[in-house]
Amino acid sequence: MLQFEATVEDVLAGSTHTPAARSHLRRLVLDRRIHCATTAFLVAVGIRLLGSPALELTGSVVPSALGAAAVAVLVGLLSGPWARRHVEAGLRRAATKALAESGQPRRIWLDATGLGAYSPGGGTSHLDWAVIGGIEETPDHLLVRTGPVESLAIPWRTGPLDVAAFAAELRSRLSTVVGQVAVLPTIAPQDSLQFVLTEEQWVDALVWMDRRDGTLARLVRRRRRSSAAYFALPLGALLLLILTTASTTSWSGRSPSVLLGVLAGSVLIVGLAQLLIPATAEFAQRSSRRGYLALDPRPLEPTRVWASAGGVDLQRPGSWDHLEWSWITALGENRDMVILRTRTSLLAVPKAAGPIAAERFSTVAREQLAAVSGARVYA
Structure with a gap:
């Protein structure tokens, strides 16, 4: 049996090592980069409006939009390091929370049928040889593949000789079960x-619980705040232009009422988007849960x-x-x-x-x- 005090680095090593986990992280980084590009586009539009009081609503709209799009593409390309740090910081917070909740120390052992693990806050897990996906050594950890997304990270600081002996025995056991099919354990009480x-049942259950415990409501609030922040600068710039030209009869040959119409239309679009956020948030939540099932069925x-x-x-x-x-x-x-x-x-x-x-x-x-x-x- 191996016993060790886990650290945040151990948790991160186990949760980010598998190909499925790395693919998920790349998608998270891409989402952050798209967020940066979208924000940059809307900020560029707002700055263009503020900096060009003589803007022609017809003649300069396309060049201005193209310029804002160019800024967005540039920011999206350059935001990779920031996006990775942002995602890594979120993973570190989650790992810190998981570590505090699972308790210390952790124990891992091998028996005749597979691998067992225990943490004081979580309980006991046992995996048959057939579902262990292999092992890999890194300078800091012995990584045991325990699922499609996660690995069990055993730090070498536990004791290099003990961990090496554990790895040798595990490799020996796994070599004898190649091709073995995993089945349900046969021991269970009568009232089990x-x-x-089905996929729909699991997703429906998760979204139902998200509604009850406030997870979905928090997602809606975050999306509403994000939506308001996105459009604050462009709409504020447009409103400022209207206020600064309200005393004139024309604005580059156009009535300020044209700008008022543009502002009213923009506010209407943003308002409709706010009203649709609860439905789009639930749709996004369902899509996210289905994406999780694609990684871990x-x-x-x-x-x-x-x-x-x-x-x-x-x-x-x-x-x-x-x-x-x-x-x-x-x-x-x-x-x-x-x-x-x-x-x-x-x-x-x-x-x-x-x-x-x-x-x-x-x-x-x-x-x-x-x-x-x-x-x-x-x-």
């Missing part, structure tokens, strides 16, 4: 629930769960996780599902898998979570 979720695998005083047991082909109640942050129940949100994921249990067993599962969860500080229950 077994099911297979394990929530759609055959699943078996049950609840007890000690926590929730979750079995999937080749894996068995025991989640302590302190690791669960929210419980929700609607007509079709019992939904648990953990600190890192979501578990949706369809009532159709067994109405009586689902009711018992929900009852036990409610009773146990009543004693967990900060856990919430939604109807």
